[in-house]
Amino acid sequence: MAALGPPQPPPSRLGPRLRAAAEVALRVPSLFFIDAIFNSAPVLAGDSLWAGLLGGLLRLLGVLVSSVILVLSQRSLFQFYMISSAFLLAATSVLVNYYAFLHINFHSAYDTNEAFGFQMLPHKGPSLWMALSILQLVFGIGYVALLNIxxxxxxxxxxxxxxxxxxLIIELPIHVRQVLVFISGFVLTFYTLAILLSKMKRFYYSTRYxxxxxxxxxxxxxxxxxxEDTxxxxRFPTVLRIFWLTRLTAQAAVLTYVVWMAEADSDVKSRMISWDNFWEVLCSLIIGGCDSTLTVxxxxxxxxxxxxxLGLGILAFIGSxxxxxxxLGFVAPVLFFILALQTGLSGLKPEERLVRLSRNMCLLLTAVLHFIHGMTDPVLMSLSASHVSSVxxxxxxxxxxxxxxxxxxLxxxxxxxxxxxxxWLFAVTAFCVELCLKVIVSITVYVLFMIDGYYNVLWEKLDDYVYYVRSAGNIIEFIFGLIMFGNGAYTMVFESGSKIRACMMCLHAYFNIYLQAKNGWKTFINRRTAVKKINSLPEVKGERLNxxxxxxxxxxxxFTTSARITPCNHYFHALCLRKWLYIQDTCPMCHQKVYIDDKENTNASNNNGFVARDENEPNENLEDSDGTDSEEEEETDGLT
Structure with missing residues (x-):
């Protein structure tokens, strides 16, 4: 047996995390290119039709190429950026050699010193040669490493x-140096094109695969x-998030610098941005953060x-x-995006866009509060029904x-x-009032259940009270749904109508009005039928319960106060049997029909009387020959 060594540490997850972070970061530039293409004017301006068509084709090609780069696999994405970086290094190296030649030999005729950053390098002598040698070595090593030559x-x-x-070092004649620069650039370009052509075959097969x-x-x-798999x-949400934050950060840096320089020119003693300018910068950032569909x-x-x-924090706080x-992390952005499309947010003027965005955020806030109420209401009901006494x-x-x-x-x-x-204000107010009524209904039902648990006595009217309270809340919610539909119809006809708004109104009419009314009416009919069935059954009270x-x-x-007897001579609480009849019409014990009409019920009472059920007496109505009723009884026991 091999000797047991010290325990090995678990493999580090740093490598995969770094690759995932690099993958997300490398997909972000594609979104910047797409956003720049959408927000820019046509490439070729003019009155010519062909110029317009060519500009549109170039824009479409740019969007298509950026989209393909965006959806590349991780390996293909890394290879694309490695090849692109190698080509960029090669082009930079050729340009450095060329402008270094101009800098040394034609410094008086060409002002290349400031145009291309050569003011950072020495003007002549061994220091310049050493700096150029180190720079070209860096370019060459990077080129070789990226292409794995x-x-x-x-x-x-x-x-x-x-x-x-x-x-330059051996001070060859000018025309010879020029030839050397040309030969170096030509060889590097030729080798780069050869590598690109050699990879075209692999690119073709990869694309076909x-x-x-x-x-x-x-x-x-x-x-x-x-x-969904793509x-x-x-990681498209993360890519979008980083794209938006990066874009906002860059705009914030530029605007802050411009405002700070303007304040510095007007007041030398000022070192901080004033509150008014800060608010203008913030408004400009908010306006620029939703100026296109991609930024939305x-x-x-x-x-x-x-x-x-926020949803995770609330769930942890309430213990759900x-x-x-x-x-909530899915519902909130979908609602915001739908509101942005419905109101045409990205196509508005800057001032109107800020106002519309603030209104949309108010509507989104009310919707989030409604969703949070949907999270807390089940927990509140479970605490009250389970009689948890911990404060x-x-x-x-x-x-x-x-x-x-x-x-x-507030x-x-x-x-x-x-x-x-x-x-808009009417809609926000209606949502707020509706939420307050929902909270009142939830608290009222919670109090009813807590009172029932405190007295620890069967409260037969509890189910009725809960039903009345919830029915009142549902009716008010239905009325608010009708009001909101009317408000939306008025907005679409007289203010701003759009196809998206019309579709949302149709969805609202179906889900929040039609289905809610249908389900409420079905519940009312089931409850009324169950009450009618219970009232048709004989009731046992007093000494007969003993x-x-x-x-x-x-x-x-x-049985403390009363019991109901079914036609199959089984006894139940009226409240329990009524809840059972909401689900099905058969007896929980033997699956016979519970409800009979008044005439049959009178005849059965006169002929049979109130006969107690004998547990050892076999029931003739059960047919266990094929095992069907036994399986149904097991399912019913599981429900009870």
């Missing part, structure tokens, strides 16, 4: 880059799964990250473990509920104090 060819490449410098793979995945999984593979997507990605961590409640467990949920009641009121007060009534000497088969509690 073999040792012999790598030495020749580095030697080729140093030949013009050698001509990717095409066949994508076509195969499309045929098997469909377009939706293919797009979305996750390239980037802002949506940032909002997604903020909403995601429901996975469905972690969708520490109840306090976070109640605190969040109180905040959900106070924040809409938001409505601020908006009504600063703005006049319009369709003769039963049994428990309810649904809740396993004794």
């Amino acid at each position: 073999q040792s012999l060819y790598s030495q020749l490449i580095i030697l080729d880059l140093l030949i013009p410098v050698a001509g 990717v095409y066949l793979l994508v076509r195969h995945m499309y045929r098997i999984y469909g377009l939706q799964l293919l797009l 979305w996750k593979r390239i 997507l980037g802002m949506s990605a940032v909002i997604s990250s903020i909403a995601h961590y 473990t429901d996975e469905d409640d972690r969708r 520490r467990r109840h306090f976070p949920v109640l605190f969040v509920s109180v905040c959900l009641f106070v924040l809409p009121i 938001l409505s007060y601020i908006l009504w104090h600063h703005y006049a009534l319009n369709t 003769d039963i000497d049994d428990v309810c088969a649904i809740c396993y509690h004794e």
